[in-house]
Amino acid sequence: MVKNILIAIGLPLLAFGIGISFMGFKRKIGARIQRRYGPPFHQPLLDIIKLLSKKSDISHGIIYDLGPMIALGASILTIFFIPIPGLKLLTGSADVIALLYIMVIGSLGMGLGAGESANPNSSIGIARALTLMFGYDLPFVIVIISVLLKYHTTNLYAITQAQAGGHWAMWVLPLSAIVGFIVIYGAMGEHPFDVVTAPHEVATGPMAEYGGKHLGLLFIDHAFHVYIELALFVDLFMGGASNIGWFYVKMFVLFLIIVFFDEVLPRFRIDDAVRFYWRWPTIIALTSLIIVLIGG
Amino acid sequence: MVNLTNPILLIAVPLFFVFLAAVIAPFSKRATKYLPPVAFLINLIITLYLIPQVAEKGVIVATTAGIKPPFAINIAVDGLGLSLAIIASLLGLIASLYNLKYITEEPQDKFNMLFLLLGTGITWMVITGDMFNLFVAFEVTSISAFGLVGFLRDKDSIEAGFKYLVMGSIGASLLLIGVVMLYAATGTLNMADIAEKIARFSFRQKLLPYSFIFTGLGIEGALFPLNAWLPDAHPAAPSSVSSILSGIMTTAAIYAIIRATVTVFNYSAITPFILLIALLTLVFGETSAFFQKDIKRMLAYSTIGQTGFFFFAFSLGSVQGMQGAFMQILNHSLSKAMLFLIAGAMITQVHSRNIDDFSGIGKKMKISSVFFAIGAFSLMGLPPFFGFWSKLTIIFATLAYTNFYTITLVVILLFMSVIEGAYFFRVMQSMFFGKLKEGTEIKEASPGLVVPFVILGIVILTLAIYPTPIIAVSKKIAVQLIHRAVYINAVLGGL
Amino acid sequence: MIFYVGAFILIAVGLYAIIIKKNLVKIIIGLDLISSGTNLLIVSIGYVKGGTAPIFSHPGILPQMMVDPVPQALTLTAIVIGASELALAAAFVAILYKHYGTLDIRKVRGLKW
């Protein structure tokens, strides 16, 4: 019981910590690639504290307030279904397929809040976000199905267990893993898939109207988001980890690759992004799926 | 006390009224219009009195001049004949009630006489037991029908009447030739007697007289391609007449064909040919109806289609097929007659027969439109109306043996029912939901026109609620029809 | 036999007239020909060569010698009917002429399809 309570309090904090540290890394690494010094490593945390403690804050309505809360709440919900080393968490209550849809709740909250703000930039941003999601979902579900079929289970914890001892899904299903990476990459909204927030086009999209504590919540949510995407990939393809340290290292390596790509690529137009996802990643994912189907 | 159960009265009474009309006419032309309702009412009562007898004995035979069949003319009423007589009397009664208000054109006395004669002829056709008598009845019917079609004497009705007359006369002559051939071969004119004697002839020998009789009756019975006069003539006549023509006259001719085919000739081998004809009738009728802009013409084409439909059912030759045919005859007679009456009532308000002009009148002529819908639904075979059961029976009868051909047939039938649904729904849509034309003053037709078809509508609704007894009766009728020995023995039993 | 052939020729000529001739009056004549042919056919069925009227007017007339009375009765009826039909047809033609001013059937085509 005590353990459960500890997990319930600790896991969000852990996830937040991991996420926020990656956000810090990103800014630092990005700056270094561009030969800048960059902000301090803990800058994102400072940003959040600053935003939350802002004195003046506007609101466009209840849903405007509620949107970020739903997004954050959903993110907190999600992390309980992604096993971390040594802990099953709530994976018994919802399997991978359910997880796919649990992850959507956050976007819904975000979308509702942004919609309420009555700013066309936000609306366009959300429309783009959803379209992009539709785009990468096709290869993603194919990838997920391949993994589920390969390991004959839909339980994420069981999948990580099955990969124990270095039999990572990455090595078993390399094609799926590549596509999975591309999907995770797009889901994180990095270049060239940053059509959603694209500051130069839609003024940071959904966040256009948000400021103050609302934005603070969204930043926190973003930290969780980074954690969720990375942890999911690690659990699915990199065999989870035996302890938190390894877990963090794996996530970090993954994140590093993502950041490197992010810094050097331009931006897709949204329909091109969808076309991209529905072309090569889908074909590769299907190939992998067929291999799984035939090979068992 | 007159013996009410003598079927000869069915002919005698209206004939008497015709002569009465001729007598009255010089004094009061308007008074003649009260004669047809009375005559048909008496007829209806007589037919209803006959029901228990027919139910008990199967066939009742009445003779003239006290001579037993096969000599002399005789009347033989069996279940099918009686049912049709009931329908004829009922429709006659209703249409003549409708006439009271509807017919304003002169000469009214002549109209009423012709109308009575038409009713007489139809009743006569369905109860006679004698081939030549059938011809006479046929001629009485046709000539009065010619006159009634041309009654309005405008361009259309005269043209239609003339076409009808030429076709009808040729048909009558052909029928006569066929009858005479039969007489030459068997030496008798009594149906039952012929039926007994014809057994010794081969299929090929029977074919010649049969073909003449079939063609002759087929012209009146609206069989393809002999029915070309019908879509002209039925709409051209006054609506009450159209309702009789469409409702029961073509049916009476079909009855005669059925009687000839089953009872007289025992001609099961011909059925493939009949089936083909029926199918073509159905297809051409329904397809043409779909394209009509004139409501009465559409109904007339629909009559052709329906005739094809029940004739098709008959030509299946099975008990269930006959049962379906009879049920459909009943359904079609009542519904189509009602539809024509309603169309007439609407035309008196709209002053046009074009369907487009009917748009939106459902809001103004509520009763008429609702009953139009009821009639159309029944005709289309939508439950819970009686047409549903008859359609079902016919389909079941067709598919009694499932093979490629029967399925093809059923597909054609049902496709035609889709087309029928398509045009009826189109009319109803424009009636109920179309836009009313600006500046038209339309109100419900006068009660004198509404009450008759409402009565008919109530009959249809009653059938919808209690279909079971009629279905049972129709089965009995079908069985009786197909066991022709019963009929023959009943007529010739006196010997 | 010759009567039968004659009767059918009459009927055929009548039909021909109806189908080919364009004049309304000629069509009526065609109708008349058909009914006459039919009547001839009926009578010829009952005809017995050298027969007498079917009446036992004096002894010695055998039933085999009598012509069949029924067809004669039929013919009478048919003639009456035919006559009334023709009268009606003539009336129609008269009114048609009033409407169209011509007796050409090709002009009388108001109703079709």
Add this chain to the structure above:
Amino acid sequence: MNMSLMVLLLTPFTGGILSYLGGKIHRSVRYTFAILFSSLTLVELFFYYNKPVNHFVLGKMFGSVMILQINPISWLFAFIVTTISLLAIIFSVNDMEGRGGLDFYYFELMVVEGAMLGITLAGDLLTFFLFWEIMSWTSYLLIIQGGNKSIKAGYKYIIMSIIGANSMLIAIAMIYGKIHTLVFRNVAMLLAASPHGFDIAIFVLFAIGFFVEAAVMPLHTWVSDAYSEAPSSVSSVLSGVLEKIGAYGLFVLLYALFGVSLLGKLMPLRFPSPTIMYTIGWFAGISIVVSTFLAILQEDAKKLLAYSSISQIGYVVLGISIGTSLGVAGGLFHALNHAIFKSLLFFTIGAVIYRTGTRNLSELGGLIKKMPVTFTGTLFGIIALAGVPPLNGFVSKWMIYEALLQKKEVFLLILALIGSTGSFLYVYRLIHSTFLGQLPEKFKDVKEVPFLMQIPIWLLSLGTIVFGIWPGLAMNVIARGEKFFGITPIKYNLYGFPGGNGMGSLKMINISSVFIAGLIVAYIIFALGAKTHRISQYDNYAAGQVVTKDTKYNYSYGFYMFFGRVVNPVFKWSADKIYLAWARSANVFGDYMRRIYTGNLETYSSYIVVIISLVGFLILLGGKIW
């Protein structure tokens, strides 16, 4: 007690007649009767909860007994029918106010309810077909209540529906021709003993009828017009119930008449499930994806919902066609859920139309401030529709996914999952364009709908939550129904599914409670911050522009235009266009055909000669007809 099945069936019909007559007295009498009798039906139905009746003889027709029965599955569908109809009646009290012909409208509504109830209660094909026909033409009359355009839509519907019904009729007649009885059980025995060709023919003929009614592609073309043009409460009945009746028919066909083992024998090819069912699954799968794409691109709220109905019914059919216990349960459960959330959405959109008079999405916006209840209803509806936890749509969809995965029908699974993601797009567009964003000036004075119209919205929103968090409630009925049809039900409990046997586990209560906990955490963080103050919708970031009242500063037209660029090339041709082309050529052909009635007397007379000489020819041939 047996008699009361008849009573149950007659209740709505009686109510219909009474409310029609009552309406002549006063409109309140009409409403009272309509609501009273439809609630009465629901109450009576609850007497049969957990109490199947197998054989209640209605009468005898053509030597076949007509029977009524009730089993858990028919109970489930009857429940859907009565509930949604009742709510639709309540909803239309205000919604239809002021239109003409209301007496008739209520009469029709209740007759449709009765007919659909009759279908679910039917124990033989004749009864089934009788009520089926009544349902199709009465629902046609309901559709065309929606004004001018609806007439065309209704016309399309009735034609397709007649075709579907006729196709069923052929199958029924074929069966009747063999055994002269139409009771389900006997029919099942016949089918088991018949040659395979016969069975397949029967199956296809029935399936056409059900596909039309359930709006499975490619027989869906009537849906988008009919749903959008009909009055809102009618749309919710159509989409919520009528489609389900099609699905129910399919269920009866698959499980009561044929049975999985027989279907397996029919076409023994190597697919995960029997070939026929697999084919149906593909029809459903294509329905799901294609209509999702179409829904995304709609500008009309009700059209959007109509296409979404096609897509959602695809899930139901897909679930039923999987053939495993889990899949069937998922399909049936989704039928219930879809009835709930789709009716809810039609009601809420109906409420919006009621207040604003438009259903064009690009004209609406910002109504959340004016119609909060409607918004809440819509929110629940779309969450359920998109299959997002913790509401009901998620559970049933999840069951279908699991069932597909269990059977390794991966390609169908991909279609199903993609359809669900796509649905997220259009539901967001629906709620965004109506309730969020800028409130147009012309809708400044819009008020929340009257209380009577809120009732259905509240109740159905509650339904989405109840069946979402406690799926066991519905599974009770479904499991008993599966047992009734000889399928071993899956393991379930009140909160979800313990899983096992290749199936994942699900516990809805955990998901929802953690979600609520997360929300609370977020709220605490939010509440710790400074107080917010409300600002006007025009006080907005516009890159330096000043937004005034007459600016249309709202992104709502062509919401997913860029997505349209991706998929539009595929949608250049549609089933509808193909049908119309067929109809047109048939039209031309028929037009030529009728020219045989030339109007020339000489032609007519020559037909006589033709017939006579034809017969003469026959005589020459020796009298042989064929």
